[in-house]
Each structure stands twice: as structure tokens, then as C-alpha cells.
Amino acid sequence: MTKPLLFELKNAPQLVRGLFREQSIELGWFERRRFPDGESYVRLLTPVAGREVMILCTLDRPDDATLPLLFLAAALREQGARCVGLVAPYLAYLRQDRAFHPGEAVTSVTYARLLSSAFDWLVTVDPHLHRYAELGAVYSIPTAMASATGPIADWIRKEIPDAVVIGPDAESAQWIDRVAARAGVPSLVFEKDRRGDRNVVILPNGIDAFPGRTPVLVDDIVSSAGTMIECVRLLKAAGSKAPVCVAVHAIFAGDAHAALVGAGAARIVTANTVSHPSNAIDVGDELATAIAAILGGESSHGN
Numbered sequence: 001m002t003k004p005l006l007f008e009l010k011n012a013p014q015l016v017r018g019l020f021r022e023q024s025i026e027l028g029w030f031e032r033r034r035f036p037d038g039e040s041y042v043r044l045l046t047p048v049a050g051r052e053v054m055i056l057c058t059l060d061r062p063d064d065a066t067l068p069l070l071f072l073a074a075a076l077r078e079q080g081a082r083c084v085g086l087v088a089p090y091l092a093y094l095r096q097d098r099a100f101h102p103g104e105a106v107t108s109v110t111y112a113r114l115l116s117s118a119f120d121w122l123v124t125v126d127p128h129l130h131r132y133a134e135l136g137a138v139y140s141i142p143t144a145m146a147s148a149t150g151p152i153a154d155w156i157r158k159e160i161p162d163a164v165v166i167g168p169d170a171e172s173a174q175w176i177d178r179v180a181a182r183a184g185v186p187s188l189v190f191e192k193d194r195r196g197d198r199n200v201v202i203l204p205n206g207i208d209a210f211p212g213r214t215p216v217l218v219d220d221i222v223s224s225a226g227t228m229i230e231c232v233r234l235l236k237a238a239g240s241k242a243p244v245c246v247a248v249h250a251i252f253a254g255d256a257h258a259a260l261v262g263a264g265a266a267r268i269v270t271a272n273t274v275s276h277p278s279n280a281i282d283v284g285d286e287l288a289t290a291i292a293a294i295l296g297g298e299s300s301h302g303n
């Protein structure tokens with residue numbers, strides 16, 4: 001049987017090794033460059049007619065990545081690919097899931113519509129599902145999700161055996177419980193009130209409940225790092241050991257990483273869904289399993 005072709009547009013390097021370890025995938029080649037005026041040029045070098053194809057493109061800084069992604073997907077379809085899937089270890093534009101103020105664009109819906117029209121299926125890792133119960137609420141193509149909770153729990157069990165796992169807000173409860181149970185350590189979930197892009201107020205419920213344990217903050221995304229910084233500040237003020245910060249997606253806008261170090265985080269580690277020096281937790285196997293499931297026809301179907 002012909003192997004699926006993978007075109008690597010934007011990636012965290014370790015991930016591809018994981019994918020190739022687990023599956024029979026062949027690498028597809030293409031040329032990409034910019035014209036002097038900044039427009040994108042894309043040219044396929046591997047024939048794709050009749051082939052099952054996927055593009056690997058993590059979607060941090062999505063505004064720069066999306067147009068080349070759509071051009072590549074269109075070229076694959078136009079040149080006869082049997083189906084074109086998207087492997088986006090980090091999936092952007094899920095946070096604006098409603099109009100919080102009159103006149104706001106609900107970008108999660110528009111972005112999902114755009115990707116759903118360009119691809120036949122989508123695989124991602126721990127998408128930021130808050131008010132959406134599942135990706136199918138906005139994506140109309142089959143989707144499959146991998147999760148970093150297992151690898152994060154295994155990392156915590158090995159590296160911080162005296163941890164108390166802490167989620168910064170109610171949304172994080174969904175993965176905090178799983179991480180703590182698998183790591184065999186206790187957990188807490190704080191409450192968060194977001195007052196602006198970089199302004200959050202945290203209610204540190206139960207902050208004194210596990211004296212002597214090392215606080216390990218676990219969140220899905222670190223973007224401005226405002227959430228983690230406020231948690232670190234509260235934990236230090238309460239006399240805790242220096243907290244360890246763990247996140248799935250290392251977005252780290254601007255100087256966010258330096259600011260979190262400056263706030264007093266003992267260590268900062270992330271999964272390798274977005275390439276960053278803090279990457280220490282490999283989700284390649286989980287992603288490979290999700291891709292195998294969708295290629296084998298096991299997926300959630302959108303509306």
C-alpha cells in the first residue's frame with residue numbers, strides 16, 4: 001500500500017522523529033519562498049496525484065503561517081491529492097469563542113470555517129476548548145485530538161515526586177485531575193478572573209493545603225505568561241517552594257518567558273507542540289496515535 005505523504009511546513013523538530021517512528025509516512029518535498037514584495041511562492045516537488053497527504057504545521061503566530069498553509073493545501077488538491085489532512089500540534093484561534101463585547105469578530109468560527117474548507121481532516125494536541133464541548137462544534141471536517149496529559153504526568157512523577165499539581169483556573173480542572181491521578185500526587189485548582197490581555201486576578205483556593213510539597217503549575221497555554229506569573233507570585237507570597245511551571249503550548253509572546261523566570265519560577269517546561277527552548281515533554285507518540293486513528297477512520301465528525 002502507498003504510504004501517506006507528509007509535507008512539513010512548520011514544525012517542532014522532535015515531533016517529526018516521533019511521527020516517523022510510529023507510522024509508515026513518506027516525506028513530501030516542496031519549495032517555498034517569498035517574492036520581493038512579500039507574497040508567498042509555493043511549488044510542489046513531489047507528485048501527489050492519487051496520494052493521501054497531510055501537512056504538518058503548528059499554528060502559533062497563525063497570521064503568518066495561515067496563508068502559506070492555505071496555498072500549499074490548495075496546490076495539493078489541485079494537483080490531485082486524494083485527501084489533504086492538517087496536523088496542527090498547536091491549533092490557533094480557539095480563544096475568541098464568543099463576542100465578549102458588542103461588535104467583536106468571533107474568530108474561532110471564521111478560522112475553523114477557513115481550515116474546514118481547505119482540509120479533509122484535522123489532528124491537533126489539547127486544543128483550547130473552553131465554551132466549545134468539542135472541535136466538531138466549530139470544525140465541519142473529521143477531527144482527532146491527542147493529549148499531552150500522559151507525558152506531562154509521567155514527567156512530573158519522574159522529576160518532581162513531591163509535587164502538588166495546580167491548575168490556575170476552572171478550565172484547567174479537566175486536565176489537572178488526569179495529570180495528578182496519573183502522577184500519583186495531590187492537586188488544587190485556583191480560580192481566575194481575566195480583566196485584560198495581561199491582567200488576571202487569581203483566587204488561590206487551598207494554597208496552604210499541601211505544605212512542603214513543590215507546586216507544579218500546569219496549564220494548556222502560556223501566552224503573555226500573566227496567568228503563570230500571578231500564580232507564582234501568590235505561591236511565593238504564601239511561603240511555598242519555588243514553583244515549577246508546565247504548559248502544553250509554549251506560545252511565550254514577547255518577553256513572557258524572561259518575565260516568568262524573573263517572577264521566580266524554579267523551572268519552566270513545555271511539550272514540543274511549539275518549538276521553544278523550554279520543550280522537554282515529547283508528544284510525538286500521542287500525535288502519531290491520533291494520526292493513525294484518523295487515517296484508519298476513527299475520528300469525531302463535525303457538524
Ligand code: R5P
Nearest residue numbers: 220221222223224225226227
Ligand atoms: C486560559 O484561558 C488558558 O488556559 C491559559 O490560562 C491562558 O491562555 C494563558 O494566557 P496568558 O499566558 O496570557 O495568561
